[in-house]
Amino acid sequence: MRSAGSTYLRAAGTRLLAGIPVFVLVTFAATALSDLMPGSAAQTILGENATLEQIAALNAEYGYDRPAVIRYLDWLGGLARGDLGYTLFSRQPVAELLVNRAAVTFEIALLAMLVSLLLAIPLAMVSAARAGGLVDSTLSAVTSFLLSIPTFVSVVVLSYVFSIVLRWLPATGWVSPFVDPLGNLMFVALPVLSLSVHQSAYFFRVARSQFAATLQEDFVLVARAKGLSTSYIMLRHALRPSLPQVLTVLGLSMTFLLGGSFIVESYFAVPGIGWTVLNAVKNHDLPVVQAILSLTVVIFVVVFILVDLGYALIDPRVQAT
Numbered sequence: 001m002r003s004a005g006s007t008y009l010r011a012a013g014t015r016l017l018a019g020i021p022v023f024v025l026v027t028f029a030a031t032a033l034s035d036l037m038p039g040s041a042a043q044t045i046l047g048e049n050a051t052l053e054q055i056a057a058l059n060a061e062y063g064y065d066r067p068a069v070i071r072y073l074d075w076l077g078g079l080a081r082g083d084l085g086y087t088l089f090s091r092q093p094v095a096e097l098l099v100n101r102a103a104v105t106f107e108i109a110l111l112a113m114l115v116s117l118l119l120a121i122p123l124a125m126v127s128a129a130r131a132g133g134l135v136d137s138t139l140s141a142v143t144s145f146l147l148s149i150p151t152f153v154s155v156v157v158l159s160y161v162f163s164i165v166l167r168w169l170p171a172t173g174w175v176s177p178f179v180d181p182l183g184n185l186m187f188v189a190l191p192v193l194s195l196s197v198h199q200s201a202y203f204f205r206v207a208r209s210q211f212a213a214t215l216q217e218d219f220v221l222v223a224r225a226k227g228l229s230t231s232y233i234m235l236r237h238a239l240r241p242s243l244p245q246v247l248t249v250l251g252l253s254m255t256f257l258l259g260g261s262f263i264v265e266s267y268f269a270v271p272g273i274g275w276t277v278l279n280a281v282k283n284h285d286l287p288v289v290q291a292i293l294s295l296t297v298v299i300f301v302v303v304f305i306l307v308d309l310g311y312a313l314i315d316p317r318v319q320a321t
Contacts, residue, residue: 015304023298027072027293027297028068031072042058079294088283107177108195108261109261112192112196115196120203140208151194151198151264158190158193163190187270195260203246207242207246219237255300262275277292
């Protein structure tokens with residue numbers, strides 16, 4: 001048991017070290033690219049009528065007149081102390097802002113993933129069990145259509161149907177679940193559904209293919225020969241061997257969910273990470289941009305570590321190395 005635990009820790013540590021160069025590259029790029037963007041934070045703060053002297057003075061106050069390498073090293077030093085700085089406009093601690101915004105995005109992303117899995121896995125099992133039949137053909141056709149719908153289209157269609165036509169759900173806004181749990185579910189419904197349209201279809205196609213392949217394995221054919229029911233075979237014999245591929249999809253889906261949050265949060269005016277970073281880039285709020293990019297890199301590294309370790313937990317034949 002101790003040997004297995006040390007193997008997992010060693011594997012996690014190796015992947016964390018591999019993620020360090022990516023973290024440095026992405027966060028330094030945020031610092032360097034800010035110098036190439038038109039305008040500046042000082043000009044955004046002072047307005048269009050600001051003089052060059054005023055802009056230069058404010059840039060010097062914030063340290064933006066120094067080379068990008070020096071500014072980046074200072075930022076790394078602050079990060080090591082747990083100090084991410086302050087937003088340039090509201091002067092709110094970036095760490096506090098990041099926690100609040102990340103909680104919103106994580107709620108939407110996790111709910112979207114949960115809804116997608118609850119829809120996709122049972123339907124994929126039914127479709128694979130009836131491969132080539134009417135149900136399988138219908139589900140495959142529907143999911144192919146859903147996969148062709150971009151997120152920016154699904155947000156428009158769903159908001160029109162549920163907010164304008166049916167008037168069941170609010171089109172924009174947000175309320176914390178700690179303030180109004182029911183209201184939070186009303187506001188989160190459309191963002192979650194918008195992300196789930198594409199995601200559930202994607203999960204279905206991958207899971208259906210994996211289930212169909214597993215059903216052709218010898219141990220499944222033996223179970224059929226014993227007269228076991230299809231539902232028992234799917235749950236007892238086919239589900240676990242099919243999970244590794246689905247687990248890979250879960251890790252990759254984080255890319256889509258984080259990318260989709262930019263569109264969904266902007267459209268529905270949800271104050272999450274996507275909405276915040278778009279405003280931060282527009283306003284040249286570099287401390288916020290660097291903090292969000294850092295969090296994004298950490299999320300990806302942690303997710304793929306969990307995926308790799310999850311393989312070993314699901315299938316003992318896979319070694320976490």
